[in-house]
Amino acid sequence: MxxxxxxxxxxxxxxxxxxxxxxxxxxxxxxxxxxxxxxxAVPRRLEKLDLIITTQCNGECLYCYQNREYFGHTSPLMDKTSADRILDYLTLNYDKIANVNFFGGEPILNFKIMKYLTENLRDEFSVSSLSITSNATLIDDEIIDFLDKFNFNIILSIDGPEIINDKLRKNLKYDKIYETIKLLCKVGLKNNLTLNCTYTKYHEDFFDKNLLIEFFDKLGIAYHISDVITEDPNLKLNKIHDNENVKLDIEHSFDRIINNSKNKDIISYTRDVLEAIIYNRSSEWFCNDVIEGYSETFDTDSKRHHCISLIKEDIDFKKINNVNSKNNPVCNNCWARNLCSKCIAQYYLGNEKMIQNINDCERKRYYEYTIKTLMRIYEVSEKRFNKIFSNYIYF
Structure with missing residues (x-):
């Protein structure tokens, strides 16, 4: 202690x-x-802290990663002893924490520990931002008061209207989720809300994508529609991430920013270019989330991990830094080196190979297309071009 x-x-x-x-x-x-x-001294400011406080959930989503025993043999609920070990570790290494994120399972199932950690972290580390990812069905008046008191950012999972949501998300009824959304808006937390939809083959086959977008637009709340990650043939998307689809995603990303859309899906190429231009952000690493001293992830047993995507892997910073570093012949000769980002989990696990030739790097080509698209917007309308930058800051 x-x-x-x-x-x-x-x-x-x-x-x-x-x-x-x-x-x-x-x-x-x-x-x-x-x-x-x-x-x-070791770096005293931590940018991101991810806390998995439970592996239990009251729902049975058809696409859930927990069906594959994603968390291994960790305890179902974080207890106070594990929470204190995390607080002790943070006290030794950091003075301030920018962002704290609570995950599960369904984190509300361990509300007692969530409350305990929140109060201690806010008091000791001057936390800038708190967030929770929840299925919304267990949020009651007491929890709403707590979320409001600490000004939480709240990510709620909902897969569309009742006919879609209740098919994919067993025990997580649309009516209850919608009721929670209304209650959160009523107490003034609408601007803290983001809805997350997991887009599956079931959506593709039975519900047009444009109707899904229309449904979320009518709710008037910020939202993301994320493609499902699964090998289940009943859920795996037919969508092919070919050259033309990626280019369309880049163009749509700029359109959403210009129109200040509630649809917050921005492809990484667009985001990386704008972050570099607006904030002059440059990095020697592909992914900041696995950098020691920048981001920390803890499971229910207070064990440290590189990130949530590598929850089953033992901590090995030498190995992961070798994969994460851009200090290699290919990247050193690329104009997009300093702004390029990507998830390196599959490279770390050996499921994907590193690029050996600059001409084989599709990310470089898509960054080039992003710059060209930005310049085309400028050529057509300087007003729309300026909106990209003014809107993105608050997007």
Whole structure:
């Protein structure tokens, strides 16, 4: 256990396990004095913290990853002992946390621990943003008051109108989800809400995509429609991610930003280019979520993981850094090197191979198409071009 106290302008941390005492002098050097020797402090600001507080769920979605024992043999519910171990680890390594995200299973099933962690994290780490991903069916007045008090961002899963949602999401009735949405809007949390739809072959076969978009547009709440990830032939999409479809997704992304659409789906190529232009963001890594000191993920047993996509893998930063680094002959000769991003989970697991030749890199080609599309918009209308940047900041 960790004891942390402040005396005058100094913060003292005592580790009850190792009996080590740290003095963190608050000054411009941000150095820790230990045994009269100075060592450079580890990065003190954590950008993202993902907490899996339960692997249980009250629903039985046909496409759910938990059907494949995704979480392995972790405990069904995080207990206070595991929560305290996480808090102790964070106390030793960070002063501030930007974003905290609660996941499951259905996190509301472990509301007691969610509340405990939220109160401790907000008090100790000046958390900027809190979020929860939920199926919405267990949210009651007490939980709404809690979400409102701490200004949570709330991602609710709903797969469309009743005829679609209730087919795919067993025990998670559309009527109850819609009732929760109305209650959250009533207390002033509409702008904190995002709806997430998992798009499947069932949608393709029985419900036109344009009707689905129309359904979500009428709700007037920000939403994402995400393609299902599954090998189940009854659910796997027929959609082919060919060259023309990717180009259309790039064009549609710009259109949604210009029109300030409630549909928040933006393909990564468009997002990466705009982030680079607007915020001058550059990275030596493909994915920040697996960088030690930038993002942390903990399961119900307080075990650390690279990210949720690699929940079954043991922590090995040397191995993952080799895959995640852009310091290679192909990337070093690419103009898009500093803005390029991608999920590296499949490369890390050995299911995909790294690009060996710059001419084989489709990401480079799509970044080029993104730039060309942006310039075409400018040529047609400077007003629409400027809207891309002014709207994206709040998109």
């Amino acid at each position: 960790i004891y942390k106290t402040k005396v005058n302008d100094n913060v003292y941390i005592f580790d009850g396990s190792t009996f080590e005492l740290y003095k963190n002098k608050i000054d411009d050097t941000n150095e820790i004095r230990r045994d009269n020797k100075f060592v450079r």
